[in-house]
Amino acid sequence: MGKIVRALTEDGAVVVLAADTTDIAETARAIHGASKVCTAALGRLLTGASLMGYMLKNKEDSVTVRVNGSGETGSLIAVSDSKGNVRGYMMDPHVEIPLKPNGKLDVGGAVGREGSLTVIKDLGLKEPMVGQVPLVSGEIAEDLTSYFAVSEQIPTVCSLGVQVDTEGRVAKAGGFLIQLLPTSDDTVIAKVENGLKNVPPVTAMLREGLSPLEICKRALPEFHPEELDCGDIAYCCDCSRRRVERALISAGLDALSEMAQDAVTEVRCHFCPAVYRFTADEIRALIEEAK
Numbered sequence: 478m479g480k481i482v483r484a485l486t487e488d489g490a491v492v493v494l495a496a497d498t499t500d501i502a503e504t505a506r507a508i509h510g511a512s513k514v515c516t517a518a519l520g521r522l523l524t525g526a527s528l529m530g531y532m533l534k535n536k537e538d539s540v541t542v543r544v545n546g547s548g549e550t551g552s553l554i555a556v557s558d559s560k561g562n563v564r565g566y567m568m569d570p571h572v573e574i575p576l577k578p579n580g581k582l583d584v585g586g587a588v589g590r591e592g593s594l595t596v597i598k599d600l601g602l603k604e605p606m607v608g609q610v611p612l613v614s615g616e617i618a619e620d621l622t623s624y625f626a627v628s629e630q631i632p633t634v635c636s637l638g639v640q641v642d643t644e645g646r647v648a649k650a651g652g653f654l655i656q657l658l659p660t661s662d663d664t665v666i667a668k669v670e671n672g673l674k675n676v677p678p679v680t681a682m683l684r685e686g687l688s689p690l691e692i693c694k695r696a697l698p699e700f701h702p703e704e705l706d707c708g709d710i711a712y713c714c715d716c717s718r719r720r721v722e723r724a725l726i727s728a729g730l731d732a733l734s735e736m737a738q739d740a741v742t743e744v745r746c747h748f749c750p751a752v753y754r755f756t757a758d759e760i761r762a763l764i765e766e767a768k
């Protein structure tokens with residue numbers, strides 16, 4: 478089980494969220510059989526999406542973050558509900574590329590340094606809110622920071638980390654997100670930036686045993702953030718047979734007729750290990766529904 482917390486400075490000028498997503502990133506790795514660098518990439522995106530999801534106002538809201546990079550992994554997608562529970566997948570989770578000269582996993586190299594990051598917020602309105610920015614580095618945290626600055630005009634600091642052990646499993650994963658009011662003056666911005674100079678990587682803070690709230694405090698040493706709310710978070714998929722049926726119906730009559738030729742049609746969920754099987758008769762029933 479992961480943990481997420483949101484805290485606010487006394488004057489309300491700075492909000493900070495932090496999450497321990499170790500279990501989430503490890504579950505994603507296990508589900509997708511991801512390589513080390515792909516585990517890091519997907520783990521970071523899941524963490525970012527969870528932090529963004531937790532900022533949503535209404536219970537039914539959700540956020541989807543999609544990265545379309547020029548790298549070998551192809552697109553990555555993470556979806557979070559408003560409690561910070563996430564799911565995600567990537568086109569090719571098996572990509573392996575050499576480490577960076579500093580010995581770190583080359584997430585930007587695998588994802589691609591060119592491309593786009595798209596955020597889709599479903600806020601229960603007629604149309605979802607969509608924002609898109611070009612990738613900055615493909616390292617995910619910088620790309621999300623750019624999204625907030627460009628698309629939402631909110632000064633934001635985002636730090637995401639996934640530490641993978643020698644076996645390829647997730648040892649630690651987490652992140653924090655600092656947001657300033659759009660009206661923040663330069664002294665507040667300078668204080669935040671100054672404080673960040675000595676903040677260790679998130680995975681180092683988790684290794685030290687810091688809780689998400691302690692990470693919030695460490696990330697803002699010149700402020701006194703106080704907890705607003707916190708919760709447990711997990712990797713979870715909300716797929717169901719009915720949802721798959723609706724997706725099949727929306728694929729159209731031609732596609733369904735083709736499926737009805739096969740004795741059994743298998744549909745695999747992208748996000749979790751679930752497999753849904755439909756007999757030709759069941760497909761024909763969907764054709765009737767689609768008409």
Ligand code: ZN
Pocket residue numbers: 714715716746747748749750751
């Ligand atoms: Zn699923």
